[in-house]
Amino acid sequence: MESKGTLAHGFKAKAERLATEFRNKLSLHPCAPMCAFKLAICLEIPVYSAIECLTLKDDIERLSHDCEWSALTMNTNSGATIIIHNPFHSPARQQSNLMHEIAHIICEHKHPMRDYEVAVPVGMRSFNLIQEEEARYLGSALQLPRPALLWAKKRNMTTSEIADYFNASQEMVTYRMNSSGVNKQSYFLKRKRAKTV
Ligand SMILES: [Zn+2]
Secondary structure, eight states: OOOOSOSOTTHHHHHHHHHHHHHHHTTOOTTSOOOHHHHHHHTTOOEEEHHHHOOOHHHHHHHHTTOOOOEEEEEOTTSOEEEEEOTTSOHHHHHHHHHHHHHHHHTTOOOHHHHSOOOOOHHHHHHHHHHHHHHHHHHHHHHSOHHHHHHHHHTTOOHHHHHHHTTOOHHHHHHHHHHTSHHHHHHHHHHHHHHHO
């Protein structure tokens, strides 16, 4: 989940701004957990469980057994943008799956090429990589914004406590602590404090 450095200058700051803006809209504190399902309602994005879309019992059975497939965004015939997600993933993973798809929609990414494995020209492939990188960063920032991470660090919360509190996976907490620079920041603060004592 390491960043490949493909994000445009200013994108990370924009992601943090959006995380605070949406919390404001939902009357939440900038450090508070934000439910992805509630954010989707606020943005008027209909979210469907894949079970609602599958009619064959076998397909549902397959989905329920360790299926890696997480979620997708699609346009309906009537032009609406909807998200379909895997309800068998853990609640924490459902949150990040949904935040990721919402991030694609916020960034107005063109999604048809993303969801299908087709041979695409090299330029197009890197274009898709950038979109994925943006959705990964924005999705995770919506779930765990910098103010929330700093708030948790100040309280000396462990990775698993932070994960529980924000309904995120521990991997996501670690990724965000590193990619947001919060880990580095608190390391330097601690060193500074140690020097002045
Ligand atoms: Zn994606």
